[in-house]
Amino acid sequence: AQKITQTQPGMFVQEKEAVTLDCTYDTSDQSYGLFWYKQPSSGEMIFLIYQGSYDEQNATEGRYSLNFQKARKSANLVISASQLGDSAMYFCAMRTLMDTGRRALTFGSGTRLQVQP
Amino acid sequence: SQTIHQWPATLVQPVGSPLSLECTVEGTSNPNLYWYRQAAGRGLQLLFYSVGIGQISSEVPQNLSASRPQDRQFILSSKKLLLSDSGFYLCAWRRQGERQPQHFGDGTRLSIL
Numbered sequence: 001a002q003k004i005t006q007t008q009p010g011m012f013v014q015e016k017e018a019v020t021l022d023c024t025y026d027t028s029d030q031s032y033g034l035f036w037y038k039q040p041s042s043g044e045m046i047f048l049i050y051q052g053s054y055d056e057q058n059a060t061e062g063r064y065s066l067n068f069q070k071a072r073k074s075a076n077l078v079i080s081a082s083q084l085g086d087s088a089m090y091f092c093a094m095r096t097l098m099d100t101g102r103r104a105l106t107f108g109s110g111t112r113l114q115v116q117p
Numbered sequence: 118s119q120t121i122h123q124w125p126a127t128l129v130q131p132v133g134s135p136l137s138l139e140c141t142v143e144g145t146s147n148p149n150l151y152w153y154r155q156a157a158g159r160g161l162q163l164l165f166y167s168v169g170i171g172q173i174s175s176e177v178p179q180n181l182s183a184s185r186p187q188d189r190q191f192i193l194s195s196k197k198l199l200l201s202d203s204g205f206y207l208c209a210w211r212r213q214g215e216r217q218p219q220h221f222g223d224g225t226r227l228s229i230l
Binding site (some may be wrong): 004031033035037042043044046047050052080091093095098100102104105106107108109110 | 153158159160161162163166168174176205207209215216218219220221222223224227
């Protein structure tokens with residue numbers, strides 16, 4: 001079975017500092033994709049960054065980067081130079097083969113990040 | 118550009134009443150479509166997904182059903198709502214392709230009384 005684990009229910013970071021949000025996963029698939037989403041208090045889910053299991057380089061998108069360690073099955077999100085607007089829930093998700101034979105996303109339980117001035 | 122519309126934004130319904138939530142996508146064709154439910158303070162649970170008109174897959178057995186009458190329209194329904202159906206419902210679409218992310222609507226907050 002596929003599983004995504006986010007062990008940090010809540011994190012605090014000072015404005016302008018970097019923060020790492022942890023994500024570990026479990027799958028028997030050789031081909032899978034990892035996604036990070038941000039959910040502000042308004043509720044919408046905003047796509048941040050993607051890492052494919054065969055990608056040789058860690059993904060980066062602006063202030064977001066993904067520390068992908070395949071052997072450890074971890075895909076931690078690093079946010080550099082935190083801003084007050086980064087305060088939100090962050091979800092790690094994995095796209096892999098479901099029991100129905102289709103590929104779909106499995107989400108972790110999320111980490112609530114609060115950026116302090 | 119592509120947009121996804123989901124309505125209503127909030128809904129309060131009595132136990133036993135029917136439900137219909139609608140989601141439409143603009144600016145793309147033949148998208149994969151998804152319905153998720155999010156309990157308070159929790160992650161997203163996939164309810165249904167569709168790869169084409171009339172093609173619906175259900176991930177979990179439940180009191181809900183989904184339909185896709187048109188290419189870019191996805192409807193979540195129930196004949197008789199339960200208290201446990203309360204939650205935040207999100208619709209999402211995705212282009213075909215391994216690296217394509219899902220793009221979400223603004224969600225519907227459903228409260229069952």
